Amino acid sequence: MGFSFSKEGINNVFKEWSKDYIIYAPKRIIGGGAFSDTDSIRYEKIDTVDEIEFNVKSTFSFKEILLPISQTLFFFTEDEVKEADGPKKGAIIFLRSCDLHAVKRLDEIYLRNGFEDYYYKRIREKGKFILIGCKSAFENCFCVDMNTNKIDAYDASLEPTENGYVMDNKCQDWEELLLNNSLSQDEVNPSYVTETKIHVNIPEGLSIDIAKSKMWDEYDSRCINCGRCNFVCPTCTCFTMQDIFYTDNGKVGERRRVHASCMVDGYTDVAGGSSYRKNNGQRMRFKVLHKIYDYKKRFGYHMCVGCGRCDDICPEYISFSNCINKLEDAIKEVNGNE
Amino acid sequence: MNSNNEYIPFMSEIKEIIKHTEIEYTFRMTYDGEVKPGQFFEVSIPKFGEAPISVSGIQEGLIDLTIRKVGKVTNEIFEHYVGDKIFLRGPYGNGFDVDIYKNKELVVIAGGTGVSPVKGVIDYFSNNSKEVKNMTLIAGFKTPKDILFREDFKKWEENINIILTVDSLDGDEEGTYSVGLVTKYIPDLKFENIKEAVAIVVGPPAMMKFATQGLLDIGFLEENIWVSHERKMCCGIGKCGHCKIDDVYVCLDGPVFNYVKGKTFID
Ligand code: SF4
Ligand code: SF4
Ligand code: FES
Numbered sequence: 001m002g003f004s005f006s007k008e009g010i011n012n013v014f015k016e017w018s019k020d021y022i023i024y025a026p027k028r029i030i031g032g033g034a035f036s037d038t039d040s041i042r043y044e045k046i047d048t049v050d051e052i053e054f055n056v057k058s059t060f061s062f063k064e065i066l067l068p069i070s071q072t073l074f075f076f077t078e079d080e081v082k083e084a085d086g087p088k089k090g091a092i093i094f095l096r097s098c099d100l101h102a103v104k105r106l107d108e109i110y111l112r113n114g115f116e117d118y119y120y121k122r123i124r125e126k127g128k129f130i131l132i133g134c135k136s137a138f139e140n141c142f143c144v145d146m147n148t149n150k151i152d153a154y155d156a157s158l159e160p161t162e163n164g165y166v167m168d169n170k171c172q173d174w175e176e177l178l179l180n181n182s183l184s185q186d187e188v189n190p191s192y193v194t195e196t197k198i199h200v201n202i203p204e205g206l207s208i209d210i211a212k213s214k215m216w217d218e219y220d221s222r223c224i225n226c227g228r229c230n231f232v233c234p235t236c237t238c239f240t241m242q243d244i245f246y247t248d249n250g251k252v253g254e255r256r257r258v259h260a261s262c263m264v265d266g267y268t269d270v271a272g273g274s275s276y277r278k279n280n281g282q283r284m285r286f287k288v289l290h291k292i293y294d295y296k297k298r299f300g301y302h303m304c305v306g307c308g309r310c311d312d313i314c315p316e317y318i319s320f321s322n323c324i325n326k327l328e329d330a331i332k333e334v335n336g337n338e
Numbered sequence: 339m340n341s342n343n344e345y346i347p348f349m350s351e352i353k354e355i356i357k358h359t360e361i362e363y364t365f366r367m368t369y370d371g372e373v374k375p376g377q378f379f380e381v382s383i384p385k386f387g388e389a390p391i392s393v394s395g396i397q398e399g400l401i402d403l404t405i406r407k408v409g410k411v412t413n414e415i416f417e418h419y420v421g422d423k424i425f426l427r428g429p430y431g432n433g434f435d436v437d438i439y440k441n442k443e444l445v446v447i448a449g450g451t452g453v454s455p456v457k458g459v460i461d462y463f464s465n466n467s468k469e470v471k472n473m474t475l476i477a478g479f480k481t482p483k484d485i486l487f488r489e490d491f492k493k494w495e496e497n498i499n500i501i502l503t504v505d506s507l508d509g510d511e512e513g514t515y516s517v518g519l520v521t522k523y524i525p526d527l528k529f530e531n532i533k534e535a536v537a538i539v540v541g542p543p544a545m546m547k548f549a550t551q552g553l554l555d556i557g558f559l560e561e562n563i564w565v566s567h568e569r570k571m572c573c574g575i576g577k578c579g580h581c582k583i584d585d586v587y588v589c590l591d592g593p594v595f596n597y598v599k600g601k602t603f604i605d
Binding site: 073074076077078079081083109110113114115116117118119208211237238239240241242243245251253255257260262267268269276277289290294295297298 | 342343344345346347349384385386387388423425570572573575576577578579580582584585587589590602604605
């Protein structure tokens with residue numbers, strides 16, 4: 001059912017939700033941006049609706065809530081391990097259509113690909129998603145081409161209007177709370193974009209042979225393998241294990257997993273000293289093909305949701321969408337060489 | 339503690355340590371449960387981290403882990419003695435399916451530590467030699483002092499054809515070793531019907547490349563060759579992404595692959 005709220009009304013709802021949930025939403029961090037004098041928009045715990053940044057795309061994605069940047073798996077002594085506790089409260093997460101599509105990608109890896117991930121599942125099970133409608137596309141977005149501009153699978157939606165907020169709710173349990181705090185009940189359809197400035201063309205006939213193309217070479221020098229494109233991506237899911245101990249001589253510590261990037265040195269290091277994909281261009285190839293080729297080969301749909309965050313963040317102005325658009329010519333180049 | 343939590347390791351006791359070389363020992367560990375040759379365990383040492391190690395032998399209630407001392411985790415494992423307990427998790431990966439090779443002419447080509455993952459298969463057919471038409475093992479090591487599983491070779495010799503070769507004698511003239519790369523012996527292999535013969539190739543990347551090529555050159559079909567890929571592995575359960583090549587997760591779909599798939603891998 002659809003509702004409209006005054007600011008006070010929706011804040012009352014937030015207050016009620018806070019009893020069982022932590023509410024996470026994109027929030028403006030003044031001066032926290034990648035370039036000087038820019039702000040960054042990051043996911044943080046919020047209490048009131050004013051704290052939500054509705055007008056700008058978030059720099060980092062919601063994924064940090066389901067997959068914390070650094071997550072303790074267990075505590076250890078030399079001969080004993082003790083599992084780390086999970087959060088007591090559930091999580092209400094505000095996010096846009098592309099990001100809600102990204103949740104499906106995280107689920108694919110963490111709930112299905114092989115074993116079920118215990119730590120992901122226990123947060124995910126208690127998660128609710130509130131869709132932020134998009135009135136127009138932001139710079140670098142290409143969601144329409146990736147078919148992620150629209151989604152129905154939300155628990156509720158929320159959008160600011162001229163004098164308040166409107167919501168479409170699908171969660172039965174919330175119906176009464178919302179009724180009691182709303183100004184009126186009317187049909188609400190979340191906004192979505194139908195046009196973006198940026199377009200991508202993912203050519204048919206891609207194969208791993210594209211690794212032989214010269215197109216990757218330009219990234220050898222342009223890319224500085226900082227990994228930011230991976231860290232902001234809502235669908236990047238890699239991690240590395242890390243053991244931390246509390247004192248130098250003590251045997252007590254914890255094992256964590258921390259986000260990892262396939263662009264950064266060390267990702268492919270093997271015990272004994274070797275590593276592969278030493279060139280940044282080949283790392284770019286590995287990343288790009290995962291997003292728009294081999295993930296689909298395995299799971300049936302593309303990994304990339306077209307949020308454009310990788311292009312927003314890159315300090316070297318490397319454009320992922322631009323790279324996709326070079327693939328068609330690269331296929332011709334590789335086929336011509338045969 | 340939750341049993342669905344794959345990240346939590348369990349305790350296993352070291353029952354025996356077999357020293358092959360200065361830096362390669364087999365740790366015989368307690369383990370109850372299903373396990374296949376070619377599968378791997380994560381040896382998990384708090385404070386030092388985890389290392390994926392293939393199972394190199396399987397007995398009732400016991401598994402062998404042959405470990406090469408090459409990094410901070412494996413160095414630490416070497417600090418342990420019989421009676422000590424260490425943490426493991428697993429087994430992971432697909433492993434070898436011995437049924438595929440039954441009633442066939444089988445060649446196993448293994449180089450160095452590559453013998454470990456395939457050793458369970460060799461043990462099986464050495465103990466049940468009637469289940470293959472015939473079997474040859476070509477095992478290559480750098481020098482005589484790098485040879486692993488000496489005792490096992492003696493046992494195997496009674497049941498299967500063994501070609502044990504070293505790249506160089508390195509001053510050791512006493513033993514009677516064949517000298518040469520594993521590939522040298524491939525053209526001399528004899529088969530009743532090469533189109534139906536099967537092969538397993540495991541070892542360092544360059545050795546695998548030349549050995550599979552050698553087999554194809556004498557008439558082996560690609561689909562009759564299996565390879566095991568030792569990769570960078572971390573979680574072992576399809577989550578961390580480190581082992582991914584193209585659309586394959588080596589920790590889930592491998593490490594054993596039919597060559598038809600394995601030959602397409604680009605790192
Ligand atoms: S593409 Fe850009 S953001 Fe990504 S690693 Fe290279 S320089 Fe960093
Ligand atoms: S690859 Fe770039 S555009 Fe695609 S989902 Fe990741 S950050 Fe967004
Ligand atoms: S080792 Fe982590 S996904 Fe395979």
